[in-house]
Amino acid sequence: MFAAIRVRGTTGVKGEVADTMKMLRLNRINHVVILDENPSYKGMLQKSKDYITWGEIKEDTLTKVITKRGRLPGGQKLTEEYLKENTSHKSVKELSKAIFAGEKLEDNGLKPIFRLHPPRKGYKNTRRAFNEDGTLGYRGEKIEDLIKKML
Secondary structure (H helix, E strand, O other), rough: EEEEEEEEOOOOOOHHHHHHHHOOOOOOOOEEEOOOOOOOHHHHHHOOOOOOEEEEEEEHHHHHHHHHHHHHOOOOOOOHHHHHHHOOOOHHHHHHHHHHHHHOHHHHHHEEEEEEEOOOOOOOOOOOEEEHHEEEEEEEHHHHHHHHOOO
């Protein structure tokens, strides 16, 4: 699974890239989406690499994100009671395992976007690639460090 975070705003974005980010549901800065690893998503991520950062996410990090930032339609926080009453999952940990197995957030009544805070200590550089000591582009498993700074 990939976690993709929008880092830069909308000014100066080409129409094709803006459409791609809209399809990825990355409409605002500091929004995170969880994506499956398939060639079409990889191409979309690569196309919008100058405005987002992404990498592989682990199950425990996904559990933390859902626990702290998971929202229901209408903006209410996700609770254990809601999961027990309205889904087949008993806890957030079970839900994150099911998502890794192939279920979708929307099928369980959750919003597919997680709104995070800006990272503590800030971004390094929002105009350079990650391998050039910046923030943008593919960062592998180091995306988890950024997500933990943003929770």
